Amino acid sequence: xxxxxxxxxxxxxxxxxxxxxxxxxxxxxxxxxxxxxxxxxxxxxxxxxxxxxxxxxxxxxxxxxxxxxxxxxxxxxxxxxxxxxxxxxxxxxxxxxxxxxxxxxxxxxxxxxxxxxxxxxxxxxxxxxxxxxxxxxxxxxxxxxxxxxxxxxxxxxxxxxxxxxxxxxxxxxxxxxxxxxxxxxxxxxxxxxxxxxxxxxxxxxxxxxxxxxxxxxxxxxxxxxxxxxxxxxxxxxxxxxxxxxxxxxxx
Amino acid sequence: xxxxxxxxxxxxxxxxxxxxxxxxxxxxxxxxxxxxxxxxxxxxxxxxxxxxxxxxxxxxxxxxxxxxxxxxxxxxxxxxxxxxxxxxxxxxxxxxxxxxxxxxxxxxxxxxxxxxxxxxxxxxxxxxxxxxxxxxxxxxxxxxxxxxxxxxxxxxxxxxxxxxxxxxxxxxxxxxxxxxxxxxxxxxxxxxxxxxxxxxxxxxxxxxxxxxxxxx
Numbered sequence: 001x002x003x004x005x006x007x008x009x010x011x012x013x014x015x016x017x018x019x020x021x022x023x024x025x026x027x028x029x030x031x032x033x034x035x036x037x038x039x040x041x042x043x044x045x046x047x048x049x050x051x052x053x054x055x056x057x058x059x060x061x062x063x064x065x066x067x068x069x070x071x072x073x074x075x076x077x078x079x080x081x082x083x084x085x086x087x088x089x090x091x092x093x094x095x096x097x098x099x100x101x102x103x104x105x106x107x108x109x110x111x112x113x114x115x116x117x118x119x120x121x122x123x124x125x126x127x128x129x130x131x132x133x134x135x136x137x138x139x140x141x142x143x144x145x146x147x148x149x150x151x152x153x154x155x156x157x158x159x160x161x162x163x164x165x166x167x168x169x170x171x172x173x174x175x176x177x178x179x180x181x182x183x184x185x186x187x188x189x190x191x192x193x194x195x196x197x198x199x200x201x202x203x204x205x206x207x208x209x210x211x212x213x214x215x216x217x218x219x220x221x222x223x224x225x226x227x228x229x230x231x232x233x234x235x236x237x238x239x240x241x242x243x244x245x246x247x248x249x250x251x
Numbered sequence: 252x253x254x255x256x257x258x259x260x261x262x263x264x265x266x267x268x269x270x271x272x273x274x275x276x277x278x279x280x281x282x283x284x285x286x287x288x289x290x291x292x293x294x295x296x297x298x299x300x301x302x303x304x305x306x307x308x309x310x311x312x313x314x315x316x317x318x319x320x321x322x323x324x325x326x327x328x329x330x331x332x333x334x335x336x337x338x339x340x341x342x343x344x345x346x347x348x349x350x351x352x353x354x355x356x357x358x359x360x361x362x363x364x365x366x367x368x369x370x371x372x373x374x375x376x377x378x379x380x381x382x383x384x385x386x387x388x389x390x391x392x393x394x395x396x397x398x399x400x401x402x403x404x405x406x407x408x409x410x411x412x413x414x415x416x417x418x419x420x421x422x423x424x425x426x427x428x429x430x431x432x433x434x435x436x437x438x439x440x441x442x443x444x445x446x447x448x449x450x451x452x453x454x455x456x457x458x459x460x461x462x463x464x465x466x467x
Contacts, residue, residue: 057371059367059370059371077294078375079375082370082373082374082375083373084373085370085371085372085373086372086373087373088371089371089372090367090368090371092364092367092368092371094364096362096364096365096367096368097368098365098368098369098383099362099365099387100386100387100390109372109374109382109383110372110373110374113374113378113382114372114373114374114378155368158368158372159371159372161372162372162373
């Protein structure tokens with residue numbers, strides 16, 4: 001549909017249903033993310049975008065359907081699940097940097113404790129990553145001493161440090177002051193250019209148009225549209241998408 | 252007040268004895284209490300059940316009964332030891348239940364995003380607890396842990412009443428009970444002894460609270 005040069009299927013969701021009590025958050029979601037692809041999920045608040053994103057690394061359990069990562073079914077719990085999560089990075093809306101650890105300590109915790117990389121090597125790699133996202137000078141700072149944009153870039157470095165097969169971004173710029181949004185989007189666009197597989201839930205339509213290989217539009221827990229960014233933004237097929245775009249683009 | 256100055260050596264020994272019991276119990280109860288708190292928030296139901304049962308039973312049992320069970324009950328089933336060991340063990344078991352609940356409230360106060368971030372980089376449950384959640388939880392509950400510590404120091408007097416000997420309470424027993432010295436000055440000296448332990452300990456905790464405060 002979207003991009004011609006496409007890798008192997010990396011994340012496959014089939015018939016995924018999710019309930020919060022009596023409320024159904026996801027209705028029969030089937031979606032495939034290919035290796036190297038940048039998939040951007042857009043839609044109105046409460047449409048299930050974040051829930052979908054969080055199901056992929058099982059921060060939310062699912063009630064029906066199945067999810068495969070790189071050909072393996074998503075483990076339900078225990079060490080197998082921890083191993084899988086190490087392979088799928090996640091960047092949160094509220095950054096969630098470990099509050100009692102410096103930027104560098106945040107980045108090397110996973111490599112030293114999960115991958116058992118010696119501390120020196122992990123620190124070297126950690127400093128390189130912090131440099132790559134432009135916060136190398138803040139390696140010794142605690143999260144509370146950093147701006148939102150700096151925190152989110154450290155969080156991206158923390159995800160990258162695990163050398164994941166894919167990274168999930170759950171509204172990574174929604175909690176940022178406007179002046180910090182660009183610096184985080186720039187880092188994400190850089191990752192996209194480098195071929196990282198990314199699933200991005202966002203309200204940043206400019207980023208979606210520029211960086212996405214494919215757009216998924218969700219409303220009421222369903223995928224209503226799926227296609228190349230130019231098709232979606234220039235000629236949305238559904239009324240819901242037209243309404244959504246009209247509202248968000250006039251703002 | 253002559254009775255205090257005349258028996259300074261006895262008081263000093265008592266003070267040291269109480270300090271010894273309290274230091275031992277503080278460390279042991281902190282470790283046991285943290286482990287129990289880990290049980291109580293564990294995803295493994297049997298561990299949660301053990302943690303809950305422990306706290307429900309021990310926290311609601313008078314300390315005197317716990318100590319009776321240790322000092323007199325254990326020898327009946329063939330477990331022998333000194334009164335010091337039994338007393339310290341009993342006070343540890345009792346205090347750990349309160350440490351557990353203080354730490355558990357701290358775990359509840361740590362933002363859920365911290366645990367989600369820990370899981371998302373592949374840490375197992377026990378790793379997230381040990382490396383991410385507990386270090387923040389314990390910092391947050393230093394003041395209530397201080398309350399538990401103060402109660403524990405005072406409870407060590409009950410351990411003394413079980414005849415451990417060589418601690419502050421037994422000083423009063425010796426001077427007032429055995430030698431017939433007047434009670435008021437004797438007990439005033441004992442109170443002074445507890446204050447000498449508790450007030451600096453409180454100041455230390457205050458310093459620790461400031462030093463380890465996690466900025467958010």
